[in-house]
Amino acid sequence: MKIPSELAQSIVDRAIRILGKNVNIMDDTAQVIGSGDPSRIGEYHYAAAVAIAENRTVEVDKENMEELRCKRTGINVPVVLGDDIVGVVGMTGEPDEVRGYGELLKEFVELMLQQALLTEESQLKREACAHFVADLIAENPEEEESILVVRAGLLGFRFGIPRVAMVISLHRGDGRGYPFIGELGTGREELETQKLRNNIMELMRTNFATCEQDMLTFTSGDQVVVLKSVACGPGEENWASQLRESCGELQERLSAIVGGITIGIGRPVTSPSGIRASYAEAFSACHAGKRLWGPGRIYFVDDLGVAELIREIPAGTRRRFVERIISRLLESDSERLLTTLDTYFKCDCDLKRTSANLFIHRNTLVYRLKKIRQLTGFEPRRFSDAMQLQMALMLSEYDHSSSMFDN
Numbered sequence: 001m002k003i004p005s006e007l008a009q010s011i012v013d014r015a016i017r018i019l020g021k022n023v024n025i026m027d028d029t030a031q032v033i034g035s036g037d038p039s040r041i042g043e044y045h046y047a048a049a050v051a052i053a054e055n056r057t058v059e060v061d062k063e064n065m066e067e068l069r070c071k072r073t074g075i076n077v078p079v080v081l082g083d084d085i086v087g088v089v090g091m092t093g094e095p096d097e098v099r100g101y102g103e104l105l106k107e108f109v110e111l112m113l114q115q116a117l118l119t120e121e122s123q124l125k126r127e128a129c130a131h132f133v134a135d136l137i138a139e140n141p142e143e144e145e146s147i148l149v150v151r152a153g154l155l156g157f158r159f160g161i162p163r164v165a166m167v168i169s170l171h172r173g174d175g176r177g178y179p180f181i182g183e184l185g186t187g188r189e190e191l192e193t194q195k196l197r198n199n200i201m202e203l204m205r206t207n208f209a210t211c212e213q214d215m216l217t218f219t220s221g222d223q224v225v226v227l228k229s230v231a232c233g234p235g236e237e238n239w240a241s242q243l244r245e246s247c248g249e250l251q252e253r254l255s256a257i258v259g260g261i262t263i264g265i266g267r268p269v270t271s272p273s274g275i276r277a278s279y280a281e282a283f284s285a286c287h288a289g290k291r292l293w294g295p296g297r298i299y300f301v302d303d304l305g306v307a308e309l310i311r312e313i314p315a316g317t318r319r320r321f322v323e324r325i326i327s328r329l330l331e332s333d334s335e336r337l338l339t340t341l342d343t344y345f346k347c348d349c350d351l352k353r354t355s356a357n358l359f360i361h362r363n364t365l366v367y368r369l370k371k372i373r374q375l376t377g378f379e380p381r382r383f384s385d386a387m388q389l390q391m392a393l394m395l396s397e398y399d400h401s402s403s404m405f406d407n
Helices: 005-019 046-054 095-136 145-154 188-207 239-258 272-293 301-312 315-331 335-346 351-358 362-376 383-405
Strands: 023-027 032-035 058-060 074-081 084-092 163-171 215-220 223-229 260-265 298-300
Touching: 005 023, 005 032, 005 095, 046 058, 046 074, 046 084, 058 095, 074 095, 084 095, 095 145, 095 215, 095 223, 095 272, 145 272, 163 239, 163 272, 188 215, 188 223, 188 239, 223 272, 239 260, 239 298, 260 272, 272 298, 272 301, 272 383, 298 301, 301 383, 315 335, 315 362, 315 383, 335 351, 335 362, 335 383, 351 362
Parallel strands: 260 298
Antiparallel strands: 023 032, 023 084, 058 074, 074 084, 163 223, 163 260, 215 223
């Protein structure tokens, strides 16, 4: 590992403030990369070269200054990371006075480098994990399942344990898109966007995706995918309620940052192909749920019912079906009739409950249902007709909401 010049100069500045003595840091080629004397940056340091070549501390006193090509006395201590000498720490002063400081500074630099290395390795693993998740949920994966299993093993993940795919849509409080996350700009805006993304991921890692078998990544500017391990075997029937509770807590924390989030959750699976299917379910649950029933909620795919199929219906087919069933309701000034019909279905076609929810007399409700039948040709109180009317309402709401929530 190379000592980053920024890290070297930062250590030098801190050491000088604390010790009050000049400090130099040289890389593994004996070139000065950090110094209290800026004019020395880039110089070749002969005493450091000797320390590297002989793997020993080189002390410079008045007797060997000329031999070591140094202008000042001091001490030069090799910095070791693993089995490699990666640089040298030098401190100006009489060797007897600075010897102890030199050893302490060497240990400090080695500790800083170890932390930097761990951070770099952690970042690399996270990036590898992000690429892996993207490949895993791809609709047409380029790699065979066996290859994905090998890649998972290299990253420390294993298949065979139950996981659910989750799609977390970040948005403003009204459910509309979140352009600050979704559209990277330049300069300070890009920096602030990256900081926001990092904060979101760190919050999720420390408060939600805490198991070592959980995987998560941004798949777009405003969408996070989590592959979360769950305990859903025999005797673990409450996994869904537990997950819903933890998702609710996550919503509270993330909403404070971005305004609001909608979560879609697929079914538990154990294989790579299963995860791909679970992701499709989670995506459908998130976006269909947001369109049909509003943003800021948690939608399990099993909550959708027939709505799970809506995304699979081509847009043209949806539009033609809506026009055929309820076009006259949509064209006329019939907002009241649409509300009546929607409430009627939400009340399981119960006249008493519907009239109570709408605060109208039962006879008024019967009149409105009759008016709906006259305009559409479908009788809301007949099962087959009611089913078509309700599907048309759902399709209409789905397409109407797409212009609001998918920007």
